Amino acid sequence: MRIVFMGTPDFAVPTLRALVSAGHDVAGVFTQPDRPAGRGKNLKPSPVKIAAGELGLPVFQPERIKTPESIRQLKDLAPESIIVVAYGQILSREILQLPGKGCINVHASLLPAYRGAAPIHWAVINGESFTGVTIMLMDEGLDTGDMLLKREIPIAHESTTGEIHDKLAIVGAELLIETLHELEMGGIIPTPQTGDSNYAPLLKREHERLDWTRRAAELHDQIRGLNPWPGAFSSFRGENLKIWRSTPFLQHDGIAPGMEAEDFERVLTDPGQIIQVVGDSLLVQTGEGILRVLEVQPAGKRVMAARDFFNGRHGQVGEKFD
Numbered sequence: 184m185r186i187v188f189m190g191t192p193d194f195a196v197p198t199l200r201a202l203v204s205a206g207h208d209v210a211g212v213f214t215q216p217d218r219p220a221g222r223g224k225n226l227k228p229s230p231v232k233i234a235a236g237e238l239g240l241p242v243f244q245p246e247r248i249k250t251p252e253s254i255r256q257l258k259d260l261a262p263e264s265i266i267v268v269a270y271g272q273i274l275s276r277e278i279l280q281l282p283g284k285g286c287i288n289v290h291a292s293l294l295p296a297y298r299g300a301a302p303i304h305w306a307v308i309n310g311e312s313f314t315g316v317t318i319m320l321m322d323e324g325l326d327t328g329d330m331l332l333k334r335e336i337p338i339a340h341e342s343t344t345g346e347i348h349d350k351l352a353i354v355g356a357e358l359l360i361e362t363l364h365e366l367e368m369g370g371i372i373p374t375p376q377t378g379d380s381n382y383a384p385l386l387k388r389e390h391e392r393l394d395w396t397r398r399a400a401e402l403h404d405q406i407r408g409l410n411p412w413p414g415a416f417s418s419f420r421g422e423n424l425k426i427w428r429s430t431p432f433l434q435h436d437g438i439a440p441g442m443e444a445e446d447f448e449r450v451l452t453d454p455g456q457i458i459q460v461v462g463d464s465l466l467v468q469t470g471e472g473i474l475r476v477l478e479v480q481p482a483g484k485r486v487m488a489a490r491d492f493f494n495g496r497h498g499q500v501g502e503k504f505d
Contacts, residue, residue, distance in 0.1 A: 184284070184363060187262040188240075189213040189248075191229045194348060195268035197356035198289055199231060202266065203238050205360045210260040213253075215271050216244045249275045257281055266359065267321065279321055284366065286321040289355040291348075293317060293333055295380035298326035303351065305383040307344045308390075308408030310400065313337050314347065316355040318362045320373055329373035332362045341430065343410040386413060393417045395455035395504060399431040399472030414480075417455075417504040420496065425480040432466055432473040455503040463488035467504060 185208045188199050202209055212235040220227035235242045245253040254277060257265075264284040267274070279286050292302035294317040306314040315335035322328040334354050338347060365371045386409070393402055393415050406429045409415045414425040458473070459466040465476045476489045
């Protein structure tokens with residue numbers, strides 16, 4: 184099939200490579216313009232642009248895909264289908280109607296759940312036990328088009344967004360190739376989305392701060408859901424730090440090892456308080472339960488065991504994360 188591919192981040196790269204490996208004619212690759220990155224603010228190409236260059240594919244980087252010039256380029260390429268994977272721009276009705284076999288999107292959720300820009304993050308943050316990939320025909324709505332194929336994967340209790348991202352990138356590539364084969368054979372009937380839907384918005388700074396009055400399990404899901412980007416954060420003695428790894432602490436008879444009952448009662452009403460050092464970790468009281476903080480990263484420093492951070496500041500049990 185003659186295809187135009189649209190994508191930008193790492194997530195889209197396996198699908199682009201799979202299209203070429205499967206023998207599809209990728210006539211052109213559209214990706215976001217190079218953006219400033221790093222301390223020097225040097226222009227950095229997208230992962231898709233780098234991959235397209237390695238594959239010898241022509242690359243187009245319009246600032247806006249809806250301009251007459253971009254639409255002319257698409258018409259000249261004459262794709263049978265446009266494949267879209269996390270491109271980062273909204274397609275106009277004219278573009279959606281351009282290819283005879285439609286515009287096909289690889290979306291990292293089990294639609295209609297988690298429509299929007301950050302479906303993997305929010306599935307992990309919300310403590311979902313499974314997620315997946317949906318291949319859909321695009322329409323003018325936000326991830327509302329008819330579905331072609333779906334595939335589900337589990338989310339383990341300790342899985343991070345980064346780990347699920349990498350799995351879904353591969354699943355999405357494999358499922359798209361299967362979808363295109365079935366479409367060519369006439370074996371897929373598009374299915375409208377039905378049932379409850381929700382939205383996975385772009386992450387904001389407010390989503391990154393840990394609120395220690397929440398349950399330990401919720402904080403753990405937030406921490407792993409923001410790993411490896413952008414990272415959950417808290418502060419200690421006014422110093423912000425990222426918290427990268429944690430696990431809810433399973434109490435025995437309601438008391439952590441080495442603590443007296445009266446100590447435990449004292450900290451129950453003080454969320455954020457560090458109540459014990461256990462191995463390389465810190466036990467922190469939350470609004471409900473205890474969170475074991477395993478790895479942290481002070482600003483401008485390396486990731487380290489929570490105990491190393493605490494000892495480096497000569498921390499005392501009873502001090503608090505804010």
